Amino acid sequence: MQKIHALTLAVALLAGATQANATNLVANGGFESQTVLNTGAGFDTFNSISQGLTGWTVNLRTVDLVSNAYWTAASGNNSLDLNGLGKGVISQVLSTVVGQVYTLSFELAGNPVAGPAIKGLSVNLGPIGLYSFDTTGHSTTNMGWTRYTTQFAAVSTSTTLSFASQVSGPAGPALDNISVSAVPEPETYALLLAGLGLMGTVARSRQLRKAA
Ligand SMILES: [Ca+2]
Numbered sequence: 001m002q003k004i005h006a007l008t009l010a011v012a013l014l015a016g017a018t019q020a021n022a023t024n025l026v027a028n029g030g031f032e033s034q035t036v037l038n039t040g041a042g043f044d045t046f047n048s049i050s051q052g053l054t055g056w057t058v059n060l061r062t063v064d065l066v067s068n069a070y071w072t073a074a075s076g077n078n079s080l081d082l083n084g085l086g087k088g089v090i091s092q093v094l095s096t097v098v099g100q101v102y103t104l105s106f107e108l109a110g111n112p113v114a115g116p117a118i119k120g121l122s123v124n125l126g127p128i129g130l131y132s133f134d135t136t137g138h139s140t141t142n143m144g145w146t147r148y149t150t151q152f153a154a155v156s157t158s159t160t161l162s163f164a165s166q167v168s169g170p171a172g173p174a175l176d177n178i179s180v181s182a183v184p185e186p187e188t189y190a191l192l193l194a195g196l197g198l199m200g201t202v203a204r205s206r207q208l209r210k211a212a
Protein backbone atom coordinates (compact mmCIF):
# COMPACT_ATOMS: atom_id res chain seq x y z
CA MET A 1 0.00 0.00 0.00
CA GLN A 2 2.79 2.42 1.06
CA LYS A 3 4.66 1.62 -2.12
CA ILE A 4 1.64 2.39 -4.23
CA HIS A 5 1.25 5.76 -2.48
CA ALA A 6 4.93 6.59 -3.02
CA LEU A 7 4.63 5.66 -6.69
CA THR A 8 1.46 7.73 -7.11
CA LEU A 9 3.21 10.71 -5.50
CA ALA A 10 6.26 10.31 -7.75
CA VAL A 11 4.11 10.09 -10.86
CA ALA A 12 2.20 13.21 -9.73
CA LEU A 13 5.50 15.04 -9.17
CA LEU A 14 6.75 13.96 -12.59
CA ALA A 15 3.54 15.14 -14.23
CA GLY A 16 3.77 18.45 -12.35
CA ALA A 17 7.37 18.99 -13.44
CA THR A 18 6.52 18.19 -17.07
CA GLN A 19 3.67 20.68 -16.90
CA ALA A 20 5.89 23.38 -15.37
CA ASN A 21 8.43 22.91 -18.15
CA ALA A 22 5.73 22.97 -20.80
CA THR A 23 4.95 26.68 -20.24
CA ASN A 24 3.77 28.12 -23.54
CA LEU A 25 5.93 31.08 -24.63
CA VAL A 26 3.42 32.10 -27.29
CA ALA A 27 0.91 34.79 -26.30
CA ASN A 28 -2.62 34.18 -27.53
CA GLY A 29 -1.57 30.99 -29.36
CA GLY A 30 -5.15 29.72 -29.24
CA PHE A 31 -6.62 33.07 -30.38
CA GLU A 32 -8.90 33.19 -27.34
CA SER A 33 -7.68 36.53 -25.89
CA GLN A 34 -10.39 38.55 -27.58
CA THR A 35 -13.96 38.11 -28.71
CA VAL A 36 -15.03 38.35 -32.34
CA LEU A 37 -17.05 41.57 -32.49
CA ASN A 38 -18.70 41.06 -35.88
CA THR A 39 -21.09 38.35 -34.72
CA GLY A 40 -23.07 38.63 -37.97
CA ALA A 41 -20.12 37.63 -40.16
CA GLY A 42 -18.52 35.38 -37.53
CA PHE A 43 -15.05 36.86 -38.05
CA ASP A 44 -13.06 40.08 -37.59
CA THR A 45 -10.39 41.17 -40.07
CA PHE A 46 -7.11 42.63 -38.80
CA ASN A 47 -4.64 44.41 -41.04
CA SER A 48 -0.97 45.30 -40.90
CA ILE A 49 -1.67 49.01 -40.37
CA SER A 50 -4.14 49.10 -37.49
CA GLN A 51 -2.97 45.75 -36.02
CA GLY A 52 -5.07 44.81 -32.95
CA LEU A 53 -4.73 41.01 -32.89
CA THR A 54 -3.63 40.41 -29.26
CA GLY A 55 -0.06 39.11 -28.94
CA TRP A 56 0.60 39.05 -32.70
CA THR A 57 1.89 41.46 -35.31
CA VAL A 58 0.16 41.29 -38.68
CA ASN A 59 3.19 41.84 -40.92
CA LEU A 60 1.52 41.69 -44.29
CA ARG A 61 -1.99 42.26 -45.65
CA THR A 62 -4.82 40.92 -43.49
CA VAL A 63 -5.88 37.96 -41.32
CA ASP A 64 -9.31 36.93 -39.99
CA LEU A 65 -10.02 36.05 -36.36
CA VAL A 66 -12.72 33.43 -36.92
CA SER A 67 -15.29 32.42 -34.30
CA ASN A 68 -17.17 29.15 -33.99
CA ALA A 69 -20.13 30.94 -35.60
CA TYR A 70 -18.22 30.70 -38.91
CA TRP A 71 -16.26 27.47 -38.53
CA THR A 72 -15.36 25.13 -35.70
CA ALA A 73 -12.07 25.98 -33.99
CA ALA A 74 -9.64 23.21 -33.04
CA SER A 75 -10.44 24.24 -29.46
CA GLY A 76 -12.09 27.16 -27.69
CA ASN A 77 -14.18 29.74 -29.53
CA ASN A 78 -11.70 31.13 -32.06
CA SER A 79 -9.06 30.25 -34.63
CA LEU A 80 -7.35 32.16 -37.42
CA ASP A 81 -7.70 32.38 -41.20
CA LEU A 82 -4.19 33.46 -42.24
CA ASN A 83 -5.74 35.04 -45.32
CA GLY A 84 -7.99 37.94 -44.46
CA LEU A 85 -8.54 39.20 -47.98
CA GLY A 86 -5.12 38.03 -49.20
CA LYS A 87 -1.92 36.20 -48.23
CA GLY A 88 -1.35 37.18 -44.57
CA VAL A 89 1.71 36.95 -42.34
CA ILE A 90 1.70 37.03 -38.53
CA SER A 91 4.60 36.98 -36.10
CA GLN A 92 5.64 37.44 -32.51
CA VAL A 93 8.98 37.67 -30.75
CA LEU A 94 9.70 35.04 -28.09
CA SER A 95 12.23 35.25 -25.25
CA THR A 96 14.45 32.20 -25.62
CA VAL A 97 17.58 30.76 -24.01
CA VAL A 98 20.55 30.15 -26.34
CA GLY A 99 21.09 26.40 -26.81
CA GLN A 100 17.78 25.45 -25.23
CA VAL A 101 15.69 23.05 -27.30
CA TYR A 102 12.03 24.03 -27.79
CA THR A 103 9.03 22.24 -29.18
CA LEU A 104 6.79 24.15 -31.59
CA SER A 105 3.32 22.76 -31.90
CA PHE A 106 0.30 24.04 -33.83
CA GLU A 107 -2.93 22.83 -35.37
CA LEU A 108 -3.47 23.38 -39.07
CA ALA A 109 -6.56 23.25 -41.27
CA GLY A 110 -7.73 25.41 -44.16
CA ASN A 111 -10.59 27.74 -45.02
CA PRO A 112 -12.89 25.30 -46.86
CA VAL A 113 -15.25 28.00 -48.15
CA ALA A 114 -13.13 29.00 -51.16
CA GLY A 115 -10.18 27.67 -53.17
CA PRO A 116 -7.45 26.83 -53.73
CA ALA A 117 -8.11 23.44 -52.10
CA ILE A 118 -4.53 23.08 -50.93
CA LYS A 119 -3.44 25.75 -48.47
CA GLY A 120 0.31 26.24 -48.29
CA LEU A 121 1.94 27.60 -45.16
CA SER A 122 5.49 28.50 -44.24
CA VAL A 123 6.51 28.60 -40.58
CA ASN A 124 9.64 30.48 -39.65
CA LEU A 125 11.31 29.82 -36.31
CA GLY A 126 14.92 30.18 -37.37
CA PRO A 127 14.69 27.33 -39.87
CA ILE A 128 11.73 27.59 -42.24
CA GLY A 129 9.22 24.75 -42.37
CA LEU A 130 6.80 24.26 -45.24
CA TYR A 131 3.38 22.74 -44.59
CA SER A 132 0.16 22.31 -46.53
CA PHE A 133 -3.40 21.32 -45.80
CA ASP A 134 -5.82 19.81 -48.31
CA THR A 135 -9.37 21.04 -47.61
CA THR A 136 -10.91 18.45 -49.98
CA GLY A 137 -13.73 16.67 -48.12
CA HIS A 138 -13.69 19.16 -45.26
CA SER A 139 -16.28 21.75 -44.27
CA THR A 140 -16.77 24.52 -41.70
CA THR A 141 -18.10 21.93 -39.24
CA ASN A 142 -15.51 19.28 -40.16
CA MET A 143 -12.30 21.25 -40.47
CA GLY A 144 -9.92 18.30 -40.12
CA TRP A 145 -7.55 20.08 -37.73
CA THR A 146 -4.15 18.38 -37.80
CA ARG A 147 -1.44 18.88 -35.17
CA TYR A 148 2.15 19.42 -36.28
CA THR A 149 5.12 19.33 -33.92
CA THR A 150 8.74 20.22 -34.55
CA GLN A 151 11.77 20.99 -32.40
CA PHE A 152 14.43 23.66 -32.68
CA ALA A 153 17.40 24.89 -30.65
CA ALA A 154 17.42 28.63 -29.93
CA VAL A 155 20.46 30.54 -31.23
CA SER A 156 19.47 33.89 -29.70
CA THR A 157 17.80 35.36 -26.62
CA SER A 158 14.95 36.44 -28.83
CA THR A 159 13.43 34.30 -31.56
CA THR A 160 10.81 35.46 -34.04
CA LEU A 161 8.05 32.99 -34.74
CA SER A 162 6.11 33.71 -37.93
CA PHE A 163 3.42 32.07 -40.02
CA ALA A 164 3.09 33.09 -43.67
CA SER A 165 0.33 32.03 -46.03
CA GLN A 166 1.48 30.67 -49.38
CA VAL A 167 -1.87 31.00 -51.14
CA SER A 168 -3.65 33.99 -52.69
CA GLY A 169 -7.28 34.99 -52.18
CA PRO A 170 -9.50 35.34 -49.13
CA ALA A 171 -9.39 31.67 -47.99
CA GLY A 172 -6.08 30.64 -46.47
CA PRO A 173 -4.52 28.21 -44.01
CA ALA A 174 -6.32 28.03 -40.65
CA LEU A 175 -4.37 28.00 -37.40
CA ASP A 176 -5.09 27.23 -33.73
CA ASN A 177 -3.31 26.13 -30.54
CA ILE A 178 0.15 27.47 -31.37
CA SER A 179 2.65 26.74 -28.63
CA VAL A 180 6.40 26.89 -28.09
CA SER A 181 7.71 25.30 -24.91
CA ALA A 182 11.13 24.34 -23.59
CA VAL A 183 11.99 20.65 -23.78
CA PRO A 184 12.73 19.46 -20.21
CA GLU A 185 16.43 19.03 -19.45
CA PRO A 186 17.58 15.40 -19.06
CA GLU A 187 18.92 16.40 -15.62
CA THR A 188 15.39 17.20 -14.47
CA TYR A 189 14.31 13.67 -15.29
CA ALA A 190 17.40 12.18 -13.67
CA LEU A 191 16.61 14.00 -10.41
CA LEU A 192 13.00 12.92 -10.53
CA LEU A 193 13.95 9.30 -11.20
CA ALA A 194 16.43 9.44 -8.30
CA GLY A 195 13.55 10.74 -6.15
CA LEU A 196 11.36 7.88 -7.35
CA GLY A 197 14.06 5.36 -6.35
CA LEU A 198 14.45 7.02 -2.94
CA MET A 199 10.73 6.90 -2.27
CA GLY A 200 10.69 3.24 -3.27
CA THR A 201 13.43 2.63 -0.66
CA VAL A 202 11.48 4.51 2.02
CA ALA A 203 8.37 2.49 1.22
CA ARG A 204 10.34 -0.78 1.41
CA SER A 205 11.99 0.04 4.75
CA ARG A 206 8.59 1.04 6.19
CA GLN A 207 7.19 -2.31 5.03
CA LEU A 208 10.16 -4.11 6.60
CA ARG A 209 9.63 -2.23 9.90
CA LYS A 210 5.97 -3.21 9.83
CA ALA A 211 6.84 -6.85 9.18
CA ALA A 212 9.38 -6.95 12.05
CA1 LIG B 1 -8.72 28.45 -30.26
Ligand SMILES: [Ca+2]
Pocket (backbone or CB within 6 Å): 064, 081, 083, 084, 085, 111, 170, 171, 172
Ligand atom coordinates in the same frame (compact mmCIF):
# COMPACT_ATOMS: atom_id res chain seq x y z
CA1 LIG C 1 -10.52 35.19 -45.07
